[in-house]
Amino acid sequence: MKHAILATLIFAFASTNAQTAWKLDKAHSQVNFMVNHMVFSEVAGTFKDFDATFNSTKDDFTDAKIEATIKTGSIDTQNEQRDGHLKKDDFLNVEQYPLITFKSTKIEKTGDDTYAITGTLTIRDVTKPVVMETAFKGSINDPWGNTRIAFKATTTINRFDFDVRWNKMLDTGGLVAGKDVNVILLMEFTKPKAG
Template identity: 40%
Template structure:
């Protein structure tokens, strides 16, 4: 019977993404270019276990250098004083099949709040070199003001430049940690 083992997130094949509303109707997509993390899981029961993910806030990328610089500033992520964004799971609740809720603490700008990711184990697979990979997706919606991110500008139509809600998505490939 397999036991709980430690798996490392493969940063070259994993992503931490976000989507925020811009000017009420448009959506801006971004990602953190540098992420790390571990999973502690029994490969025979991949919807159970623990996860820890960390991203360098200075590695934010949206395709606009000016916007990325602003997002790194104290108006948003304050990368100089809060260099890491982290998520640590505290509980897993199976929802049927390969789905589960991943409950934990999300820390942004050194402020932590509970968050629930709707998650799924999408596959256990072998890569072309024979290495086993666990593959997961997880999504949550957060309120940016919960983390002290309040910068905004009002629009002539009565809306706001940046939406309050931000969708966060993890796409994870994990490989066994070296023994």
């Protein structure tokens, strides 16, 4: 009898702490960015090839472990000439540095549905800490029995910190391309139906 009770308690504890591995739904996720152009305008772009892992044992995701990779060669700003320049050593140097990576180190709840996700971002082999201000957009069960969750995460990085330093000065003293890069991530994850 004691063994049966002990086994039940162990099973219950294990179930409570079971890790959930969420799968990124790439078709409904985006990695976007915006940079100032000529001081008064902005250029928007996206990376089309990326992946992420998201593992958590808690329903509030505060113990989640997140890792992401972005293929630098997939950059797209809707301008072939500009994209070609961005892929060269002046900017991303996609041949030598094919990946941008992110790895979370801490997740803190900042509100009912908001988080501060701290992690390390690596661009051109330079690694710096960043904080992603993140909003949980909700959870639903889709028509195929999967559980879906979605997040929107934003941060701003100084590209000079990652040795992405190309620029030209304007007559007015401003820069052709801004130093600050606004990053906007729209991420949707799924968990298959149990059984």
